[in-house]
Amino acid sequence: MADDYMWDPDPPGEQRPGNKPGVNMKIVAYNLLTLVSYTILLKFVDEGEIYDALLIAGQLFACLIIAIVQRSGYWVLSGLLVLVIGFSTCVLLGGGIR
Numbered sequence: 001m002a003d004d005y006m007w008d009p010d011p012p013g014e015q016r017p018g019n020k021p022g023v024n025m026k027i028v029a030y031n032l033l034t035l036v037s038y039t040i041l042l043k044f045v046d047e048g049e050i051y052d053a054l055l056i057a058g059q060l061f062a063c064l065i066i067a068i069v070q071r072s073g074y075w076v077l078s079g080l081l082v083l084v085i086g087f088s089t090c091v092l093l094g095g096g097i098r
Contacts, residue, residue, distance in 0.1 A: 024074040031063065031078040032085070039089055049090055056086035 038055050042048035063079030066072070 024072070027072075027074045028078045028081060031059065031082055035059065035082050035086055039086070052086070053090055056082060056090070060086075 035056070039052055042052045042055075045051065060079045060083050063075050063082060067075035067079065
């Protein structure tokens with residue numbers, strides 16, 4: 001019975017300190033807060049939609065690179081949410097797809 005959990009990286013009763021769901025969801029929250037912040041600020045700038053799109057692409061790229069380095073699905077989730085919400089916001093603020 002002692003070998004039942006030999007290959008399990010997190011045997012029952014043990015949890016790695018960095019794998020708390022609440023802590024990892026902060027990654028997603030901070031990325032969305034960043035997206036909302038620069039989208040609101042760039043709304044008042046001429047041609048702000050272009051800069052907004054570039055920042056969204058940069059943030060998505062950064063999230064995916066960090067996801068690969070840290071092997072964390074929360075960074076991938078965060079990047080996908082930034083892409084979907086950012087694209088939707090660009091379409092809404094830009095007047096729609098023509």
